[in-house]
Amino acid sequence: MIRIGILGAAGIAPQALIHPVRRRSDMEVIAIAARSLESAAEYARVHGIPRAYDGYDALLAADDIDLVYVALPPSEHIRWSIAALETGKDVLCEKPISMDAAQARSAAAVATRTGRHLIEAFHDHYHPLTAAVKEVIDSGALGKIVSIAASFTADNPYSPTSIRHVPELGGGALMDLGCYPVHWLRELGGAEPIVMGATYTPNELGADITIDAQLRFDTGPHADATGSLHASMAPGVSFRAPVFVTGERGTLSVDNLVLPHLGHSVRTVIDGVTRTWTVAGRETYDHELDAVVRALETGEPADTEGDDYVATMEVIDAIYAAANVKRTVSGAAA
Structure with a gap:
């Protein structure tokens, strides 16, 4: 059984994760963390999640969570994906994986070093x-x-x-x-x-x-x-x-x-x-979760890991540069 914790009381999570997980017998969502305990507790109540945490660090400290689903704004994706990887957890992160290619490369390096999966959710x-x-x-x-x-x-x-x-x-x-x-x-x-x-x-x-x-x-x-x-x-x-x-x-x-x-x-x-x-x-x-389970069970990377998300962010960077879009990258990886 793959035990999942969600970072962020996000509107996408029921459709993208909670309901598909409930159609399976090899995964379960056991925890939700939000910026306030009140928000996390209400989300847990509505969606039938057993535990609610006050803050993302508290969820990452739990030793019975195998996979973290990062459903935060893109500016926070890399910070908390890396934090989860460093605690020995695999990660499924909403798209886009990061704010730019430099962040994506830094996260891919951490995933390689820790031996964990960081999968971008291009379902x-x-x-x-x-x-x-x-x-x-x-x-x-x-x-x-x-x-x-x-x-x-x-x-x-x-x-x-x-x-x-x-x-x-x-x-x-x-x-x-x-x-x-x-x-x-x-x-x-x-x-x-x-x-x-x-x-x-x-x-x-x-x-x-x-x-x-x-x-x-x-x-x-x-x-x-x-x-x-x-x-x-x-x-x-x-x-x-x-x-x-x-x-x-x-x-x-x-x-x-x-x-x-x-x-x-x-x-x-x-x-x-x-x-x-x-x-x-x-x-x-459902097909995406098949790939996540396969990656976690075999150790082989999913299609939307590593080099794939770095390359996607490189193209996004190049489009913004060509269009002369002024960008502010916040929440950069430490």
């Missing part, structure tokens, strides 16, 4: 849909890949108190939403893309409310292909997470790569023949 990667799309692209069925376009948009009304809009806490469209298209481009392109340019629209606090980037693949199986990224949390935008791949023989489109269990379709048009299909699977979070 969508573990759904069979991602592998199926990549298989079509890599099979050559589309011919030589010309371009890959990925985007993620979701209406997120501005509030100066929302962590999604405060740049010092890791807010902004690229960090909150665009990290997914960055991951898709890296994975489907089969190599690390080069950022050619980027533009953004700031909110009142300077965080990117909309951001666009142009990329190119210089290496890998689809060298010379271009990439494009769009992320927006502007008022009125629809929830959409599509990917569109163009090859010399045809196209492939996916209308919901981020949460395929809520409904999706894949459409290919190859040599003039159209095919529309879906890929069976459970909730993305």
Whole structure:
């Protein structure tokens, strides 16, 4: 039995962890920590968690917790992930793993030194849909890949108190939403893309409310292909997470790569023949927990560990630099 403690009374935790864990017999959530005991106790009561802790250090001091789920603002991800690793615990950390690539590299080094797992929670990667799309692209069925376009948009009304809009806490469209298209481009392109340019629209606090980037693949199986990224949390935008791949023989489109269990379709048009299909699977979070358990049991790294999250943050850094976004990295690792 893998015993889990949650850092942060976060709204994402029931969907991403608590409910999926309850569908399993090899994991259980036994503790929650928040900045106040009152908040932790109320969260524990609502979600049926046995123990509540006043502060994150108190939970990390418990010797019967195997895995820590970090559900804090991105500015706090590395600080508390490293703290958990240092106490001998494995970590599943919400995306994005850190505020920049330097932080990601520091955390990866600690994970290596302690011999523990630090897994970034790109749950969508573990759904069979991602592998199926990549298989079509890599099979050559589309011919030589010309371009890959990925985007993620979701209406997120501005509030100066929302962590999604405060740049010092890791807010902004690229960090909150665009990290997914960055991951898709890296994975489907089969190599690390080069950022050619980027533009953004700031909110009142300077965080990117909309951001666009142009990329190119210089290496890998689809060298010379271009990439494009769009992320927006502007008022009125629809929830959409599509990917569109163009090859010399045809196209492939996916209308919901981020949460395929809520409904999706894949459409290919190859040599003039159209095919529309879906890929069976459970909730993305169930597949992610399969990977977490496998990593903890075998000692082998999960796909979204180490080099993977460092590379994702390197692309995010490059997009922000190309767009001339002013960034403040707080909560840096000591």
